[in-house]
Amino acid sequence: MITESSNNQLEDMSNALPSSQWNHHNVLDLDNFSHTEITTVLSLADRMREILDRRIPRVPALRGYTIVNLFFEPSTRTRASFELAGKMLGADVISVSASTSSVQKGESLIDTVRTLRAMRADAIIIRHEMAGAPYLAASHTDASIINAGDGAHAHPTQALLDLYTMQRHVGDLKNKKVVMVGDIAHSRVARSDIWGLAKMGAHVVLCGPPTLLPRGLGIAERPEHAKNALPFVQIETDIDNALEDAHVVMALRLQSERQENGLLPSLREYAENYQVTSSRLVKAKSDYLLMHPGPKNEGIEIASDVARGDRSIIEEQVTNGVAVRMALLYLLSGRVEPAQIGERTIV
């Protein structure tokens, strides 16, 4: 399999863990993934991409394994990506659309998760509009929980596919400048990417208007807890400074509610100051990569020509998403010591 980074492939594999030593029962965020564990997922994703490229892209590895997509927030791409990932590994996959109004009907998140487990679901993939929902689920069931996005907190599988995509093109991410532009404060993708990129040694820059940058990115008050805060990142409100010599530029979606909630005067003003355009990208490295987690608002956070330009690898991110999710499902499906239920340990 020849890719731009075939050398890096071999290097990665030697750092990766054997699949039988995979130790995470859940995938809630990348904050508790080591560099080696991330490498393990990414090198396995290479194998999974091979499967996707076969004439019959299906293996029976997860035969008899039941996966439930429990989505409280609508989603086309992430849900489809997980469904296909499971099916390509031969698992049984169903998708359940829930809504938080079902809470009012008396069926809480915990009830739903326990019910699904009683139906022998092995893995439950949860997307929820409130931060922490997958953690709540994980402490009430021994099914594997994968976080497909919880409020503004985390989206670990997106971060992994972003890292995988970046590595396929630029190789080792150590010291590479990765710039995220947009509504960072409300972005779970940004947070998980920050963790992942920090573990891989990248230099992360966040850029956006001050009202859309998260507070509390400073170091924790006591130095011994600095590691418990988000990793160190560089903050920039000037997009030209941010983009200078960037290896990777990631535009994040700007939602129109931000203007309604008084965080921005108008989308037009945002676009004037922060839209990722080809003229601004001149400052980036000549072989920069252009990424976006989708769905994109062309003309707002990103110019159309840039989104569809030849540095854009947005569609490849989508393919890689299936491969990365296959890798995670494969690792999770192996038997590991079940995590202790309750507040104490969620692995």
Place this chain on the structure above:
Amino acid sequence: MNKPNDYNLNYQEETLLDAAGIGRTLTRLAHEIVESNSGIENLVLIGIQTRGTTLADRIGTAIGHFEGVAPQIGYLDVTMHRDDFDRDGLRGTPMPTELPSIESKTVVLIDDVLYTGRTVRAAMDALNDYGRPQQIRLAVLIDRGHRELPIRADMVGKNIPTSRNDTVRLNLQEHDGNDAAFVRYGGPSK
């Protein structure tokens, strides 16, 4: 290959083949493969990861020497087609699969040790996802018996009767630094 029986402290080890022995056996297998196919036309050697691939490379090189042209070679990983849970359901680490076209070809699967036959079954399942060969044959360096499925090798380097407690190991230069095949007799186990 089985894991060694950790509880058995009284084992005997016997070398089945030394480096020279392995070399000769591989050469013979190479000739047998070509002979049974009446040449190298339409022939594809597919080594099963991880040591089978090394053997396929060596056999292919040998064929190249005496036929003047080498056959096509591929590597096949079967981790995701396994049906056995002798590792207690723990996941094996998938290795790369790189295959030339197998459509209507004569595929010779190559593996180091034939034991229960489940690896070969998985390999045939995996091949199904790539195309439809005209024929599939099996060549192994060592057949140690104890089949659990109706599978037999067409070409065998060496037949070794073993008991289930025994462990058969193959060292190869490319993986282990030397070439040797040996059996560790299980004896009474706890």
Place this chain on the structure above:
Amino acid sequence: MSTLAIHNGRVIDPALGWDGIADVVIVDGKIARVGPNEGDMVVEADRIDATGLIVSPGFIDLQTHLREPGFKHQETINSGTLAAARGGFTTVCAMPGTIPPMDSRSAVESVLREAEESALIRVLPIGCITVGRNGERLAPAGELKSSGVVALTDDGKAVADPNLMRHALQYSTQFNIPIAQHPEDPSLVKGGQMHEGWVATRLGLRGRPASGEATMVARDIALAELTGAHLHVCNISTASSVGLIRAAKERSVNITTSVTPHHLNLTHESVAFNDSYEQINYRTNAKVEPPLREEEDIQSLVDALADGVIDAIASDHSPVSAMEKDIEFDLATPGISSIETAFALSMNLVHQGHLDISTLIHRMTIGPVKAWNLDRQEGCNGLGTLMPGAVGDVAIIDPNLEWTVNSELFASLGKNTPLNGRVLKGLVMKTIFSGEIVNDSTKEQTNASE
């Protein structure tokens, strides 16, 4: 005539400046005599041996949610007062956020009637500032005062309209009744689930900035100065609030303030981490309003408690049912069931050397009494002291006993505490109300660690 003699304890009465070994004699529900050997001179009495223990006036809590009527799944007057007694409290001020809220004579009287039936200790009602706690119209302060309320508050909601707050303060001056405000500006803290800081960012939760409290404290101080009313600032949580109140007191503004034991000891880290910091979690039992803040806020609060800028420790006991906590963090009801651990958690400050025990007891006895002039209420003679003639309310304390918090053993119906599993040092062994023992921890041992 019924007599109770408590022998040989270390009697600490900060109001009278007492600290020494003495006996306390209670006759017919009132303190009769305090002094060395007083107990021996009584011929017939029930006796308690308090050797090695501290004897103090029973604690007074300015802020207890008894939740009845209306929220009996969270607490009742009976369970709440039992919990208070376990915590060493003999008087609690009942918060008015009930259903119906205590914004009328009939609502107050119905609470008092129920308390008569089922309360184990003294219950003093608090009335609402506005009708229905809606922040729109003033509730009838005069009517409420004459029904027996000791203060007015909208219980967990700030009166947001400054002009209405001004009127509330101004109107209250004729009745000499404190207006107790929970100071968080709703517009600044809207949607916030915890303190705005690095932990909120890490957890992806919207935060409530510290200045949401400071802006309202500053506003209310200015209004108190304008009107000359008695403003009580409830459960302050930030260093900036401390600074504002300190300056206001120096200007002799008629202002008092209280702080909770959890705001004195726990930071916003408690929301995400247990002791090991290994893994984040979303600990709804640490979700409270105002939220738990940062180390520097705690230091400032502790200093202010020690030097008297903060008048009282008030538990803000807020029991919540499991169903309301064991859900998504955003949906969880805020509150900590705090009254049973209030003293022990506060003792932490004494053990760490920030506070001496006499000051701590002051802030839980005569401090709150003087803040709201509670000793002028009917039946509250000498409240918060052990002077002869005072109510016979006493707490007997072992300051060094180590015990492990187990919320399953709480008398409160609310098991919502972030302290579960934590070892605390200091326990109220017996609580005496009007000469009767209402709590005996030596019998129902709360998991003392061996």
